[in-house]
Amino acid sequence: MFIQPWDAALDEAEWQTWIAEGHDFGQLSVNGLPGRAPVVVPTHFTCDGHDLLVHLARPNPVWKAIEHDPNVVLTVIGDYAFVPGPWRATAGAPPHDGVPTSYYTAVQFTCRAVIVDDPEAKAELLRRQLAHFQPGGDHAVVAVDRPPYSRLLPGIRGLRLEVAGVLAKFKYDDHKPVEHRTAVAGHLTARGQGLDVPAARQQRRRLDRIGPWKP
Structure with a gap:
């Protein structure tokens, strides 16, 4: 994920x-088997210390790919909005000269996936997920x-995603003047519409922390 300096997380606590x-x-992305496309699975997840917990149906085609290569990425995207060109026009320029863009927050976890098949370990994984959800x-x-879980546990497999790295991006025009960011928010x-209000909330929050952008 490409991150401009002004889009970077201000600290680990932010993401x-x-x-x-x-x-x-988020979306769990797994390297495909040789000659095949990557496998991408939308899924809920739970944080467990530095790890992430996931469970998926046993028939899911992702398992063979993970067994072949356990290096995976889980991507979470939110607070996104389309920003039309006129809103981004430079002060004094014709509105139609403004260039549109997308605002969003994205966090990508690079992980090593460990498959959980032991029945009691799967039950504990589900207990941790239910404690969250x-x-x-x-x-x-x-x-x-x-x-009911005694008959359901055989139909799933668990995943413990051991996080090796995190990329976080908050793309809200933080390099633009304060007045511009305030107006767009x-x-x-x-x-x-959609996630406009959460996107505006993120832009204002970042504006309060950053103020005028200083390279």
């Missing part, structure tokens, strides 16, 4: 906070010898 705020769905405990006990809020 960690963004992930923790509920950005827990259903913290109220409104679910059956996950146990290898109690329904206002346009996004007023338009209010």
Whole structure:
């Protein structure tokens, strides 16, 4: 992922906070088998210390690719919006001379995938995921010898993704003048489509931290 200096995360806490705020769905990219395209799987994930936890159906074609090459990437994208050209026109220039762009946040985890097949280890993985996604405990006990999970566990395999590196990008025109960024955030809020409001929130948050861009 290409990252301009002004799009880089300000510190590790920035992307960690963004992930923790509920950005827990991404795309797992796995190198394809020789002569085949890469395999990409959309999936929820859970953070477990420095690792990420995933489970997928046993028939998923991703398993052979992972067994061939366990080096994978999990990408999380959010708070994105299309910014039309007129909003980005230089002060004093005709609006139609502005060049459109995309705003977004993206975090990419480069990982080594470890397949989890032991029944009790899979049950523990699910317990950790449910503690994150259903913290109220409104679910059956996950146990290898109690329904419903006793009959469901054989149909899945788990993945522990050992994170080796992280790339984080916050693309919100942080190199533009303060007035420009403030105006675009206002346009996004007023338009209010899709993820416009979260994108504007990210732009304002970064503006508050960075102020005028200084190379």
